[in-house]
Amino acid sequence: MASERNTRIVLASRPEGAPTPADFRIEHAPLPTPRNGQVLLRNRWLSLDPYMRGRMNAGRSYAAPVELGEVMDGGTVSEVVQSLHPAWSPGDLVLAHAGWQTHAVVDGESLRRKLDPAGLPVQTALGVHGMPGFTAYAGLREIGKPQHGETVVVAAASGPVGATVGQIAKLQGARVVGIAGGPDKVSHVRDDLGFDVALDHRADDFAGRLAAACPDGIDVYFENVGGAVFDAVLPLLNDFARIPVCGLVAHYNDTAPRNGPDRVPQLMSLILTRHLTVRGFIQRDFIALYPEFVREMGQWLREGRIRYREDVVEGLVHAPEAFIGMLTGGNFGKLLVKIGD
């Protein structure tokens, strides 16, 4: 172990618009040493998620930005190599937030939960059974609140949040329309995930197709994309529709305001006259529900009532290109980096 080194990917520069590989830098360093209360982790799986784009900016977002030269942050499934914390032992597999690197020293208190290697595949703790799945679960339960027979629309429906939103809404008796990019994703959403309708946002006359797919209007639009999909949804919203907003990936690379006219007054008028609820959130806002989510989603997964798809990239060095591609829909399912054994 003493001969091992830490390989890490740091933020080299702040992107203007879409990130490029040059915005990241690979570094090698000696293994860090834990102090009292800390653990040394070897990261097995790294989660790549759209929110990370926000952390690359200097501006205010959910959380403090990653500083230049700092390791990109991100959720991991990690193995405890050395522990100076009483709750953890070498060999434990844990859900951590140890970033884009092969090893990390973190406070034992910061570890989120221990994973059972004999249970669900451990990397699901980064996807359907972790942050993206919990985003879907909490956003529906606390904001979307789909009722039996209502119409729920979700974009990025083959991604880990959208796929889970649609399947939970189906379990709750809603009619679910999913939107994805390209025929393979559309087939997956309809045939594997069981959505009532799946639509390709790249199709000609997408807005017309969405309207045809929602003859009774839209009661819940789970917003994780923005852009043209949001524009097509707006005229279809029913009175008292709910819009949980957990992401706007279509805008993360925007560098300048979009051309006018300014539609803010129309949006506010629609919110008023249709009694809409538009609410931004991240899953952490509803953390009190997390234990219940872990239990209930675990059961749904073991029973095969919720399905998921993973897009696995082998090797940490490929993380930047995979992340860059994800921002324009290049992934197909939950994007994970397998860091190695």
Next chain:
Amino acid sequence: MASERNTRIVLASRPEGAPTPADFRIEHAPLPTPRNGQVLLRNRWLSLDPYMRGRMNAGRSYAAPVELGEVMDGGTVSEVVQSLHPAWSPGDLVLAHAGWQTHAVVDGESLRRKLDPAGLPVQTALGVHGMPGFTAYAGLREIGKPQHGETVVVAAASGPVGATVGQIAKLQGARVVGIAGGPDKVSHVRDDLGFDVALDHRADDFAGRLAAACPDGIDVYFENVGGAVFDAVLPLLNDFARIPVCGLVAHYNDTAPRNGPDRVPQLMSLILTRHLTVRGFIQRDFIALYPEFVREMGQWLREGRIRYREDVVEGLVHAPEAFIGMLTGGNFGKLLVKIGD
């Protein structure tokens, strides 16, 4: 009574932009005759409210538009002249929705409540103790939810909704910043209504003054105006701020989209990253709270804990000009038409 006629104001044409007197027409007609279950009313007070502008348009709004040639609708305090309904007797003073006219026949079931001429001034049932007051009460209680020490900002603060919002929020321990147009309204809001700060939106550097008045940011923005005030509020909103949206009077006369850039993506990004809740409503959405409102507000009024100001126009024929002026802030307090004895 048989010699009396009904005088009524009907919608003559649909306005393009700001209404003009020519969009209204005064008509005289024989008194209508009630059938079984109905009552004949003589209207004493007519409420003029911004929502009526929406009813003048053909498009979808809260409710069906007023048709051309139909009486403009509106809340009234009315006296029962003749009753063919067992619940009502001649001489009763009632809260009704009998429109811009001196008399009306309505279903007895449609009457909202009986008013006590020995209690609060009966016309308060159209203002602070009626629809506008209930809008303030319900929007704060169900959406705004101000907590002790939080900062609440409200525009049109000398109007019947804004004045009540601010005073209720003060009773609940919030710090309240009111925005009004012109020095008289600003003084009233600060000195008579007891807001912590009152600002003139016409002042130079209004946005800077608002920022200075909200050193801890804004937790609740009660939106009943839109436009430049909303723009100044946005950058000051705290994480988890709530925006009840009950009106957008600055936009009711808009005829064309505002010049770009399109700020919808920025607004949605703000909703996301600051965990905002933006929710449109009308008071009817929370009608289950109405009895409690009538009781609690009645007590606050009798105890002098909530104050109100009325702007009374004498004579139904002056309703159109008063209404037109209200849409650009020409009223000072709850705008009422005293129809006569």
